[in-house]
Amino acid sequence: MATNGSVATTLSPTRETLSSSQLLSSSISSLSNSTSSRHASSQISKIYRQSSTLFLTRRLPESLSTILPVINSPSSEDAGTDSEPAPIAKASRTTRIKVWSLYLTILNALVELDPDEGKQVFGSSEWRALVSKVRDGGVWEEVVRNGYGGVEGNVDSDVVINLATLLLAHARTQKINQTRLETYLAASTTPNLDISSHMQDHARATSPHKRGNGNGNGTDTPRDLNARVKILELYTLHVLLRNNEWDYAREFISISSVLDEERREAFLQALQSLQDEQHEAARREKEERRYQEEQLKKDIEDARRRRLQNEEQERKKEEEENLRREGSEIDYGVEESRPSTARSTKANSAKGSSRKSQPAPSPISRPPTNRKLPPPTLIRRVSNILLNLRTLLADNMFASFKTRPMFLLQLLAFIVGLLVVVSRKEAKERVKRVVALTWGKLSGTVKMGGKVSYI
Template sequence: MPGFEDPLSSSRMLSSSVSSVSSSRQASNIAKSYRQAAQLFLTRRLPEALSTIEPIIAPQSPAESPNGVQNGTHVEPAPIASASRGTRIKVWSFYLTFLNAVVELGPEEGKHAFGSTKWKALVNKTRDGSIWEEVVRDGYHNSEGDVDADVVIGLATLLLTHSPNQKLNQSRLETYLSATANPSFDIASHMEASLTRRHSNNNGTSTPRDLQTRLKLLELYTLHVLPRNEEWEYSREFIMMSEILDDERKEAFLQALYGLKEEKLNAAVREAELQKQQQEQLEQRQKEDEARRREAIRAEDERRKKEEDVRRQPRPTSSSNTNPSDPLNKRLASPPNRHTGSGPTTSSRPSRTPAKRPQEPPPNLYRRFTHLFAFFQLTIANMGQSVSSNPMAALRMMLFLLAFILAFARRDLRERVQRILRQAWEKVRRTAGMGVKVSYI
């Protein structure tokens, strides 16, 4: 009837209005949380930034029905799943940047800021690639093909930087590229997607920005991920078969791929040469050390040999220490002459050779007197032997000495001899003086 409104229509309008207000309020809360988390991140208050951003990217607790009854084990999706495309990209890009900063803190600073358990959990999800599964599950209703391309680029870059194995990164990118290879522009499919996610999601190349994003994904996949997995030939084939790349871009991608491969080969060659040089230097140092060690051993052997030669040399006897120029030593070394009536004659009996004495130091005044006394003693002994062996020669010697003493006992004879000696000395002195004057002239 006219004037009455349909109750069902009014209910739908009211529900739509409430839903619109709720969505608007939720979007406002997400934007506010994002701004606060970004501000905390810029001031390096990372734990506070994490606690601010987590409520909008984590699933909610089990929801209650309008009559207050729990809906079993059903878990509401994260608030970010129902946000607009721009908001989703901002929030997830911020979260990926935040995880990169957490990993770069290092173990000591990271554990101090978040605690050991929390920091290890954040680092592990970055290195093992589980962050990709978390983003797909909580932010895109577990539909990997619906993930925004900018978020995929962030995920691939994060894994490329911190993951030791790029197999998972390659698998995820291949799944995403396969799901978005033939984008659909059917309005019905977009309306159907809007019933589940309340937003339209276009990952194709319908706009220049979408094309640039798609090219960035291809660059990451073909020029970074596949080369890390040594998939050089597959990367080349993928570039050649790509429908997005034109001939000019294909040539540019192939040149970049060849450049990367050549650079890697050159790096491997340089590394091998560096290792070879290090090995040669190590061997050279070892040879030098060995040569120095042998030289030290040889020098030590020579020193010991010289010491042994010095110890083995015979010690010099007393005769070698005796000065041969000493008249006393000459007299001791030569046998005494025997005199006959007509003159000195050689004794028929050989003189005794003195026994060897131990090595003695060079003679001093005391030793000289000792040698003189021994000489007199030896002379007296020889005279005794001469008297016993040749009495006539001894008698003639005694008579000669007696005549010499009697002659010098006369005073006039002594004075005459002294005068003759003085005259001779005076002549010698004058002759020497004339020689000195002539040398001066």
């Protein structure tokens, strides 16, 4: 026992010496780090002000090129050595948040540019690379790698809020945003068991420029608590809802240890109101789509009904036109056939009356046979010829009508054909010439007959 006690007594001063020497070296390194950190923060603040002034004057390329050396790690001359951390990693928390916020704001303004304007200002390839970095979520990895040594949980909550807001506005899909936020929340709430990391955190805590710790749940101060609540709000009420994960968002709010009862109730009410709004918007969209479909069907039905009405009107018009044409042909034939019928009737009545008016010859009134009758005159001859022709036509036509019913139709066809022929201009002129020639010959014959009868 004594031996062990002596050994313990012997080792105890050694441990105390080592502990004091470690604390002294840690204090010296923290002091040197503090001095370099103040100098780096001063330089970064100056660059931040220059870039901010350029951004406010809408000189986006100059503003971006001014702030890039601060957030990018300098390239190593030797390919085999590791590259140095970016200058922003050595700055204070306030400066870090300002620089990253300005960088994300520049990227947001860059993505919102018109494609033609962006290609003209930055160049086609550079502008497409910057836009793709934002829309694919690569900017989040860039911030974690260059500003926080690749440790997801060490990212400042204000920077996380800006990153989530940027991806929420411009990312192609919110799955990337959801994955990044879940990784950050898991990393920031997982306890860190690395002793060297705790010693570094203790050194940072004792330094004038305190950094936000990466262990714990990020709610050590009221500011950290408000930032964590803001992150939860973005995650549960925006990102998850954009991915249509309503049940998971409600469950996450219910089991979150960061939210108190009042905030949890407010989150659940907001989630329910957003879900009700989505259902109402879906109902209105469905009603609008159904109204448009009904309106389209109504328009199609009206067009079909108007087409049928037009077709019916056209058909009725054609039928009326056909009936009018047929009626005019029938009326024309009746009007042409009436004079012939009237003439035949008159001829039959005249023949009957002439037969009745002639008295029966008696032997007493018979003239003597040796009496010479005067020769008939020309007018008497013409009258006899016309009377015989009328009698012949009337008797023959009447008999033909009785024996052959189609004779009337043939006669009508003949008359129509004659009228069609006569209606031509050449035929009219020829008929006029023939009639004039015939009338001239007939008048000459009558004159000659008058002279002969006078003689």
